[in-house]
Amino acid sequence: MRxxxxxxxxxxxxxxxxxxxxxxxxxxxxxxxxxFVRAIQLKAVFDDVGGLQTGNNIWFSGVKIGTVRKINFYGxxxxxxxxxxxxxxxxxxxxxxxxxxxxxxxxxxKIIVIYGGTTMAPPVVDGDRLEAVxxxxxxxxxxTLQLNNQNLVEITNDLKQLTGKLAAGEGIVGAVxxxxxxxxxxxxxxANLNRASYNSNQMLSDLNEFTSKLxxxxxxxxxxxxxxxxxxxxxxxxxxxxATVNNxxxxxxxxxxxxxxxxxxxxxxxxxxxxxxxxxxxxxTLINTDSATYNLNRGMEALEYTWPFRKGFKRKAKAEQEQxxx
Amino acid sequence: MAEESHDRKPLxxxxxxxxxxxxxDAWNFVRRFFQEVFLPPYEFKEVIHQCYRIGxxxxxxxxxxxFIVGIVxxxxxxxxxxxxxxxxxxxxxxxxxxxxxxxxxxxxLIAAGKxxxxxxxxxxxxxxxxxxDAMEVSATNPFKFLVVTRVLATTFMxxxxxxxxxxxxxxxxxxxxxxxxxxxxxxxxxxxxxxxxFLDITSSILKSLVFGxxxxxxxxxxxxxxxxxxxxxxxxxxSAVVISMFLIFIEELLSLQIVNAIRAM
Numbered sequence: 238m239r240x241x242x243x244x245x246x247x248x249x250x251x252x253x254x255x256x257x258x259x260x261x262x263x264x265x266x267x268x269x270x271x272x273f274v275r276a277i278q279l280k281a282v283f284d285d286v287g288g289l290q291t292g293n294n295i296w297f298s299g300v301k302i303g304t305v306r307k308i309n310f311y312g313x314x315x316x317x318x319x320x321x322x323x324x325x326x327x328x329x330x331x332x333x334x335x336x337x338x339x340x341x342x343x344x345x346x347k348i349i350v351i352y353g354g355t356t357m358a359p360p361v362v363d364g365d366r367l368e369a370v371x372x373x374x375x376x377x378x379x380x381t382l383q384l385n386n387q388n389l390v391e392i393t394n395d396l397k398q399l400t401g402k403l404a405a406g407e408g409i410v411g412a413v414x415x416x417x418x419x420x421x422x423x424x425x426x427x428a429n430l431n432r433a434s435y436n437s438n439q440m441l442s443d444l445n446e447f448t449s450k451l452x453x454x455x456x457x458x459x460x461x462x463x464x465x466x467x468x469x470x471x472x473x474x475x476x477x478x479x480a481t482v483n484n485x486x487x488x489x490x491x492x493x494x495x496x497x498x499x500x501x502x503x504x505x506x507x508x509x510x511x512x513x514x515x516x517x518x519x520x521x522t523l524i525n526t527d528s529a530t531y532n533l534n535r536g537m538e539a540l541e542y543t544w545p546f547r548k549g550f551k552r553k554a555k556a557e558q559e560q561x562x563x
Numbered sequence: 564m565a566e567e568s569h570d571r572k573p574l575x576x577x578x579x580x581x582x583x584x585x586x587x588d589a590w591n592f593v594r595r596f597f598q599e600v601f602l603p604p605y606e607f608k609e610v611i612h613q614c615y616r617i618g619x620x621x622x623x624x625x626x627x628x629x630f631i632v633g634i635v636x637x638x639x640x641x642x643x644x645x646x647x648x649x650x651x652x653x654x655x656x657x658x659x660x661x662x663x664x665x666x667x668x669x670x671x672l673i674a675a676g677k678x679x680x681x682x683x684x685x686x687x688x689x690x691x692x693x694x695x696d697a698m699e700v701s702a703t704n705p706f707k708f709l710v711v712t713r714v715l716a717t718t719f720m721x722x723x724x725x726x727x728x729x730x731x732x733x734x735x736x737x738x739x740x741x742x743x744x745x746x747x748x749x750x751x752x753x754x755x756x757x758x759x760x761f762l763d764i765t766s767s768i769l770k771s772l773v774f775g776x777x778x779x780x781x782x783x784x785x786x787x788x789x790x791x792x793x794x795x796x797x798x799x800x801x802s803a804v805v806i807s808m809f810l811i812f813i814e815e816l817l818s819l820q821i822v823n824a825i826r827a828m
Contacts, residue, residue, distance in 0.1 A: 255723030
């Protein structure tokens, strides 16, 4: 009896643990697949859902927020997808958000991605329809790829012709590649070019040194460029120079007048300078004056020893001597 | 009844007639089970006893098998997935494989081998030693005591064993994935539950109920109808295992079709 009771307890524990595993699994599954959360329904109409199935995930900003509830045909061969989206997340999804179909990884299940939306638009509510954006279609990608392939074929054909011509020595490049003399010339051109570039480098270096010297402080050019007060000073100097030039011009004009007058015989200086007869007369006058002055000096010396002037001259000589002694 | 059929001229051929007769007997056996299961007296103690034998005593063997299945299946799947650089999908793959098919199937096959043969041999030996006849004489319903209790025990214990197997197989798979891909326990189980659905779990449990019922019914039927002699006991045990396994595969195939049809709806 005791053994039977023990057995019953063990069976009970066994069944309990088994059911606990089941319940835990169901709850975890439900929690992970958002089966037990309150949800709102959103809709989107696509031209092609590309194999999307009921139960596929809905992603918003990279987070799973629900599952595809139902897929129905709609209108003219379009497909309406009904989505169960967590009610808690609805406030973050705006009415102007868009829905597109993507895949979970490169070869993963199809998913619906909700993205975009502006804060200007209000949050979505139950039954809202989101704008559907068609995903990048694989067939279209293949079409583009095919076009690229065709282009690639044309390019390789051109390349083939080009290399053929090069190999045959046609054109400048071909000639350079096949003609050894031309290649040698080309090499020497390159050498010259190299030398020229070296020289130009040297020149640039010298120029650089020169400009660095010009840029040194205290240098006239540097002051001209860098000193702002100098400009006003130079301006004032130029104004002064201008005034001087004006004065010089006036002076020159007056000198011209004077020289004209000097050339004329109608005034006394002009007569003096230009009339030969007057010059001769003046010369003889001066000679006469010189002779008269000599005679006057001799008369005055004779007068010094003559009475009554002799006493006066002695007094004058005595006064001069006293002045020298002081 | 069997002697009468021997005397009659076969309808189609002797073997074909025997097959269909056996099918009819099995059908009657199942029908009798459903008649007896709801009628009192209820043999609760015997049901608990059989649950202990079938469930608890099978647990170590089934746990070990499930653990090995988890590790081996993970290891065998890795090279194929790594060709695509998709070893991160191992938890998803293993969970789908274990929950949808491997768990119920492995548990049912192990149980068919261990429990089915045991039931077949036990009831067969009771039949051979005329213990069943003695029970009838002593006013005990042998069908209710021997068959109904065992079929009920297998029907309810196999699903619970399947849950254990699933859990242990996933743990085995986790150990392997963790050792190779350094995936944490939480990440592993998040990926496990990402791939499976309620339909998978429900179908797995319903399938297990059917497998358990099959193992119980076949074991009991073969034992109950074993021919006389020790050879008959061995044959009953053997055919109980073989037929159970065969039927389990058939049922697995049918359940797969039904579940896929429901999934597509």
